[in-house]
Structures are given as C-alpha cells and as structure tokens.
Amino acid sequence: MNKTALRALLRERRALIAPESHGFIRSTGQGRRAPGLSQHQVDQLLHRTLGTYHRLESGNYPNPPASLLRDVARLFGLNEQEWMSLCRYALLQDPPGPLHLSSGKEIPGVWQEAVDGVRHMAYVTDASWDMLAYNEAFTRMFPDSQVPANVMRWMVLDPVGxxxxxxxxxxxxxxxxxxxxxxxASRPEDETLRQIEKEVMADPETAPYYGAGRPFPHPDGDERPLMHAELGPGWVTMCAAQPLTAPGARLMILVFHPGTQRSHPRAPMLRSP
Structure with a gap:
C-alpha cells in the first residue's frame, strides 16, 4: 500500500464534494470548516460502519475489499485512470475490472487518423471486440472489403473467419x-460478450476449446497463419496495445508476410541499451 499517495488522492477528491449535494446541512456555527464531505459522511453514504473510510484514507486498512474501493470511486466521481491509481495505491495491483460498464466502449476520434497513418493492417476494437476504427490496408484482408462488425465473433463463429x-x-x-x-472475468455484465459466450457454448466446434479452461494468452508478438483476400496465404505477426482512455479496448497492428512457409526471420526483442 502506498499510504502517502492514497491519502493525497482521497483527500483531494473528497474535498471536491459539497455535503449539500447529498442532503447534508453544513453547520453555520463553530465546528468543522474543512471543505467537502467529512469522513463520517462518506461512511453514511456508503452504508459502512463508522470509521471504515477513515481507516482507508489514513492507510490503516490493509487489503481493503474491491467493493469498498469501487463504492468510494463512484461516490467521488473518479475516472478510469483515477480508479486505476486508487487500486494501485491501496492494493498494489490493477483494478479487477472497469469502474463503469460504459468504459472501454469509446475512444478519441483522432484514433481513426492514427490508424490511417499506419502502413500495416491496423484496427481498434472496444472492450467487447466491436470495431471502432480501421485503415484501408485492413479492409483489403477481407473478401469484398467487408470488415466484420465484431472481431471476436468473426474469429470464432463466422465460417468465413x-x-x-x-x-x-x-x-x-x-x-x-x-x-x-x-x-x-473483468466485465461480467457486458451483454455483447455474454451473447458471444452463449453462441460459443452452443457451437460444437468452439465449446470444447472454451470449456478447456486454458490460461489467457495475450496475442502481442504472436505469429499465426492467415489467408489474405488479395495476397493469399501468409503469416501475420500481431502487435497489440491499449488506448489508455478505454480499458479493455485494443489497438492491433498486423504485420503480414506472404508465403505458405514461415521463411521470414523473426525480429529480436527490443531493449534499451
């Protein structure tokens, strides 16, 4: 736990919330003059035992439950980046999931210009694998340039995919x-993902793979065989990244090498000298 950073973040955000906005009456006589909600008022609003929030803000609550952190973050109006900071300061780990279900569903519009400037195939999907942006090189991978609306569904359920x-x-x-x-696991209420899972479990070809319980492999740097609509068979190396304003969204840059055999050399790992 990073007590200093945790205390500073929570104090700053608590001070921004007017007690009157939650139905509390600020005393006009002698008494508390600090701005924002009191620690006691936070406990009341979160329906927690008196002193719970004080323990959190003071750094005397080792391993606080994620449910408490989430409730505090929502009460204080934290954005996704602040939510990540809160979890890292309090738990020394990234959040178990997004703060809001709507997070990861949109990206700044400049991303379209960014992917247009990439020479290789490139696209951006949201946290549900719905397509947000892609470049012209990516459209040429598909017959008739028909880019799928959802990349996960295309990869696992579409016969063309x-x-x-x-x-x-x-x-x-x-x-x-x-x-x-x-x-x-991190977005259990996502309706799009739930629907794809339902279709996967009902499909005799995908259900065994899904039920196998294999660990989650990240595609970054992986190389797999692919049939390109214009260039024919080849191997695609995937570069994966995430727009920081959209947790769960993903930028994919696909480096394609034509040929039935994996004859091109793999680039070495990049390290700072």
Whole structure:
C-alpha cells in the first residue's frame, strides 16, 4: 500500500464534494470548516460502519475489499485512470475490472487518423471486440472489403473467419477463446460478450476449446497463419496495445508476410541499451 499517495488522492477528491449535494446541512456555527464531505459522511453514504473510510484514507486498512474501493470511486466521481491509481495505491495491483460498464466502449476520434497513418493492417476494437476504427490496408484482408462488425465473433463463429484464419483449430481457436473468458472475468455484465459466450457454448466446434479452461494468452508478438483476400496465404505477426482512455479496448497492428512457409526471420526483442 502506498499510504502517502492514497491519502493525497482521497483527500483531494473528497474535498471536491459539497455535503449539500447529498442532503447534508453544513453547520453555520463553530465546528468543522474543512471543505467537502467529512469522513463520517462518506461512511453514511456508503452504508459502512463508522470509521471504515477513515481507516482507508489514513492507510490503516490493509487489503481493503474491491467493493469498498469501487463504492468510494463512484461516490467521488473518479475516472478510469483515477480508479486505476486508487487500486494501485491501496492494493498494489490493477483494478479487477472497469469502474463503469460504459468504459472501454469509446475512444478519441483522432484514433481513426492514427490508424490511417499506419502502413500495416491496423484496427481498434472496444472492450467487447466491436470495431471502432480501421485503415484501408485492413479492409483489403477481407473478401469484398467487408470488415466484420465484431472481431471476436468473426474469429470464432463466422465460417468465413474460420476459413481465413488458417489452421483455425490449432493456431487460432485455442488462443482466441481464452481471451473471451478473460474479458468476461473483468466485465461480467457486458451483454455483447455474454451473447458471444452463449453462441460459443452452443457451437460444437468452439465449446470444447472454451470449456478447456486454458490460461489467457495475450496475442502481442504472436505469429499465426492467415489467408489474405488479395495476397493469399501468409503469416501475420500481431502487435497489440491499449488506448489508455478505454480499458479493455485494443489497438492491433498486423504485420503480414506472404508465403505458405514461415521463411521470414523473426525480429529480436527490443531493449534499451
């Protein structure tokens, strides 16, 4: 626990909330003059035992439950970046999930210009794998340039997707489906992800892979066989990143090498000298 940073964050945000906005009456006589809600009032609003919030803000609450942190974050109106800071200061780890279900569903509009400037195939999806932005190079990967509305559904359920993801049953499905399970672990109320999971479990080809319980593999740097609509068969190396304003969203840059054999050399790891 980083007590100093935790205390500073919580004090600053608590001071911004007028007690009157939550039905409290500020005393006009002698007494408390500090701005914002009192620690006691925070306990009242969160329906917690008196002294709970004081323990948190003072850094004397080791391993506070995520439910308490989430309630405090929502009461104080924290954004996703502040929510991440709160969890790191209090728990020394990233949040168990987004603060708001709407988080991860939108990105700044400049991302379209950014992906347009990428030479390789590039696209951005939201936290549910719904398409947000893509470049012209990416459209050429698909027959008739028909970019799928949801990349996860295309990869695991669409027959066209399975045909273009070569060696689908060994190189793609076992790697992609655990990503769906991992996303649902942090976003259990996401209706789009839940619907895809339902379809996956009902499909005899995908259900065994999904039920296998394999660990979540990140695609960053992975290389897999792919059929390009214009360039034919080849190998695609994936570069994955996340827009920081949209937890769960993902930027994918796909570096494609034509050929049935993996003949190109793999780039070495980049390290600071």
């Amino acid at each position: 399975r045909a273009h993801l070569l060696d689908w049953s060994t190189a793609w499905a076992p790697m992609v489906l655990p990503q769906l399970r991992g996303a649902l």
